Structure formats: structure tokens, C-alpha cells
Amino acid sequence: MVNNKTSHLMNYVRVVLLIVLLSFSKSGISQNNSQPAFKIIPLGVKGGSDESNLSSYMVAPFHSDNYICLDAGTLYFGIRQAINKKIFSGNAASILRNNVKGYLISHPHLDHVAGLIINSPDDSSKKIYGLQFCLDVIKSNYFTWKNWANFSNEGDKPTLNKYQYAVLDTGKETAIENTEMTVQSFLLSHSNPYQSTAFLIRNNENYLLYLGDTGADEIEKSNKLFLLWQAVALLIKAKKLKVIFIETSFPDEQPSKQLFGHLTPTLLMNEMSTLSKLTGVDAMKDFPIVITHIKPLANDAEEKIKTELIKENLLNLRLVFPKQAEKLEF
Numbered sequence: 001m002v003n004n005k006t007s008h009l010m011n012y013v014r015v016v017l018l019i020v021l022l023s024f025s026k027s028g029i030s031q032n033n034s035q036p037a038f039k040i041i042p043l044g045v046k047g048g049s050d051e052s053n054l055s056s057y058m059v060a061p062f063h064s065d066n067y068i069c070l071d072a073g074t075l076y077f078g079i080r081q082a083i084n085k086k087i088f089s090g091n092a093a094s095i096l097r098n099n100v101k102g103y104l105i106s107h108p109h110l111d112h113v114a115g116l117i118i119n120s121p122d123d124s125s126k127k128i129y130g131l132q133f134c135l136d137v138i139k140s141n142y143f144t145w146k147n148w149a150n151f152s153n154e155g156d157k158p159t160l161n162k163y164q165y166a167v168l169d170t171g172k173e174t175a176i177e178n179t180e181m182t183v184q185s186f187l188l189s190h191s192n193p194y195q196s197t198a199f200l201i202r203n204n205e206n207y208l209l210y211l212g213d214t215g216a217d218e219i220e221k222s223n224k225l226f227l228l229w230q231a232v233a234l235l236i237k238a239k240k241l242k243v244i245f246i247e248t249s250f251p252d253e254q255p256s257k258q259l260f261g262h263l264t265p266t267l268l269m270n271e272m273s274t275l276s277k278l279t280g281v282d283a284m285k286d287f288p289i290v291i292t293h294i295k296p297l298a299n300d301a302e303e304k305i306k307t308e309l310i311k312e313n314l315l316n317l318r319l320v321f322p323k324q325a326e327k328l329e330f
Contacts (some may be wrong), residue, residue, distance in 0.1 A: 023144045036329035037206030037242050041087060042322045043045035043069075043078025047111060047213070047249050047262075047293035052077045053324050056113045057210065057245065058100065059181075061203040066179040068209045069103045070199060070245070074324075075115030096126040097310055099229075101178040103129040106188075106212020107196040108137035117142050120151040120162065126151070127166040127177055131185055131197050135165045139227065147326075171231075173202070180204075186228045188212060189220040191261030198228055207235050208330065210245040213293060216267040217274075219256055225271055233278035236287065242330040243320075247293035251304040262293070265308035269315070276315055288330055290320045 019272070043056040054073025060066055062162070069075070079092040088095050096119060103116055105128060120143075128135065140253040143150040143163075168174055168185040175182050182202045188211060190196035196212040209232055217225045235241035249262035268291075276284045291309065296300050309319055322328060 005251075037203055038062060038201075038208050038330050040208075040322075040328040040330070041067070041078075041082050042324055042328070043082070044328065045292060045294070045322045045324055046296055047247065048297075050296055051114065051320075054114060055212075056112075056115060057322075059163055059201060059208065059210075061180050062182055065099055066101050067099050067177050068179055068181060068183075068201070069100050069116075070201075071106055071112040071212065072103050072116035073111045073114055075100075075119050075270070078115075078183065078324055082327075085325050086304065087325065087327055093122055096122065101175060102127040102129060104183060104199050105134050105138070105197075105211075106199070106210075107113070107190060107194075108134050108141070109213070112212065113138065113142065117148055120148070122160065123151075125162050125164075126325060127164045129166045129168055129174070129176070129183065130197070131170065131187065132167050132198065133169060135197055166258070168197075176201075187224055188214040188228070188233065189217075189222040189224045189261065190214055191259075192220045192222060193272045194261060200232065205240055207232075207241045208243055208245075209241060211292075212281030213247055213249070213261060214263065215259060216260040216263055216271055218270065219259060219267065220261065226274060229271075229275040229278055233275065236275075236279045237283050243288040243290060244330075245290040245292050248291050248305055248309060249293050249295045250297075251301050252308050265305060265312050268309070269312045272315055281315065285316045286318045288318045290322055290328070292322070293320075 003084050028243040039060055039062050041058040044054040046053045048230040049166045055071045056073050058067040078091050079095050082088050112253055139155040143152045145156045150156045150158045153161045153164045170185050170187055173182045173184050184200040186198040188196040188198055190213045196214055232241055233267040247263055248268050250264050252266050
């Protein structure tokens with residue numbers, strides 16, 4: 001038989017263990033899902049005219065400082081803004097050289113590559129990842145010695161070999177050098193027949209989806225977004241996909257013939273509705289959608305876009321409007 005003293009001791013141990021377990025649970029130590037998987041530093045969030053705030057997002061696993069840049073419209077100025085807001089310490093040049101491990105370029109329009117080209121003299125050796133069409137334009141039109149020194153490993157001679165082109169194959173997972181992440185690429189239509197790219201980033205069993213500029217399937221007469229939604233629907237249902245970054249460049253008043261391969265709030269929500277039919281509506285409730293590439297147009301277009309998105313958000317998505325140098329975690 002267990003005596004009273006032993007019985008009291010055992011009860012006491014059980015209570016202590018229960019308290020410890022509850023404490024761990026609340027702090028997230030025993031619940032991996034409560035810990036963010038990714039941290040994102042927006043270096044630039046706009047589409048078009050403001051050269052100090054063009055599309056570029058530094059992404060790393062939450063517990064790492066090995067970043068990849070998703071597009072590179074603005075680099076140095078965005079990093080400097082992040083330093084001013086105490087996200088980074090040190091100087092912008094060292095962050096660019098040491099913490100940015102490479103670039104994933106969705107398409108070679110200037111508002112997505114200008115920072116990469118301009119800052120190349122002060123950058124360190126790393127890879128530029130992209131689909132063949134994208135890298136061909138960078139090789140043939142930017143690093144040519146006619147336009148800029150050729151800091152890459154291919155093209156006009158002499159090649160300075162600072163950057164190495166890394167061609168991605170659509171749908172194939174590729175390790176991102178010097179990081180803990182991998183990437184799969186998907187083709188997008190950006191004013192058909194011009195193209196862009198979506199990048200599915202993986203960190204262990206967690207995913208982040210970033211879309212470069214894209215038009216809606218209904219406008220582009222394409223199925224590229226539908227194929228992308230099919231590819232990620234199961235990840236959303238399994239709660240492995242943590243966030244989608246997708247553009248909304250114009251307000252709904254923009255004529256279809258003047259979209260030039262971009263989305264409006266209505267077109268975005270139509271695409272989200274298509275995605276929800278693959279995932280189930282419940283899986284999309286409160287799912288984070290980061291709105292990128294809003295064009296700083298006249299007539300309060302930016303506020304119109306935000307107002308229209310909120311009004312048309314019948315799926316109860318968690319809409320996120322990023323700001324330059326304000327860290328995001330998912």
C-alpha cells in the first residue's frame with residue numbers, strides 16, 4: 001500500500017508537471033505551430049514611379065539571418081530604412097554583402113531589378129535565380145558593358161563573375177545556396193505573351209508563396225493561376241502554406257485594356273474564390289494575403305484599392321498591406 005505521505009508527494013509532482021506543461025504550451029515551446037516559420041523584411045512594396053520603394057522582400061527562416069531577396073527593385077535604401085527602424089544593426093553595405101545570400105527574380109522589368117543592377121559594384125558573390133526567359137533579359141539587356149559592367153558569369157566579355165546565373169525549372173524544387181530554404185517556380189502570365197514567375201519557398205515543412213506581377217486568368221486568357229492554385233491548395237488545407245504575397249496594382253475603375261498584366265481588387269478576389277473552391281472556404285478564413293505592387297497613382301488610387309479589397313473580402317481573408325522596412329512574421 002502507498003502511505004499518505006507518499007500519496008501526497010505523488011499528487012504534488014503531478015500538479016507541478018501539469019503546471020510546467022501548461023506553461024510550455026502557452027509559451028509555444030511545445031507547440032511548433034505557434035512559432036512563426038518565416039520573417040520578411042520589405043525593402044520596397046510599390047509598383048512603379050517611386051524608385052526608393054520598389055518591389056523587393058528579404059525572406060529568411062524565423063531563426064536565421066540567411067536571407068534570399070524576392071525581386072530586387074529597391075535594395076540599399078530599403079536596408080538603410082530597416083537599420084533606422086532597428087531591424088538590422090551595422091551598415092547597409094555589410095547587410096547587402098553578408099546577409100543577402102542571393103536573388104529570386106520573378107521577371108526583369110526595371111521596378112523588380114533596378115536595385116540589383118545599381119548596387120552590383122558593392123555586392124558580394126552570389127547567385128541570381130530565375131526562369132530562363134528572365135535571366136536571358138538580364139544577361140542581354142542589363143549586364144552588357146553597353147548598359148552596365150557585366151558582373152555576371154555569362155554574356156559580354158569580360159565577365160566579372162560576381163553573380164552566377166542559376167536557371168530554375170518550373171515545378172522542380174531547388175536548394176537556395178547558403179540558406180536553409182528551397183524554391184519551386186511556377187510560370188505566370190504578365191500581359192500575355194509576356195511572362196512572370198511565382199516562387200514557392202520551403203523552410204522545413206513550412207511554405208511561403210510569392211507571386212511576381214500577374215494578370216488574372218480571365219483577362220490573360222490563361223490557366224496559369226489556376227495551375228498554381230491547384231499546386232498549393234493541399235498545402236493550405238494542411239496549414240503548411242503560411243502566407244501568399246500577391247499583387248493588386250490598380251483600383252477596379254482601371255479599364256481591362258489598360259491593366260497590362262496586373263490585378264484589381266475584384267480580379268484578385270475572383271482568383272481567391274477560385275482557390276477557395278480547391279481548399280474549401282473554411283481553410284481560407286483568416287488566411288494571410290500580403291498585397292504587393294500597389295501603384296502610387298494619382299486620385300487616391302492606393303486608398304481606393306485598400307477600400308475595395310476590404311469591401312470585397314467575402315472570404316474573410318487576413319489582408320496585410322506591407323510597409324517598407326516593417327518586419328512581417330508568418
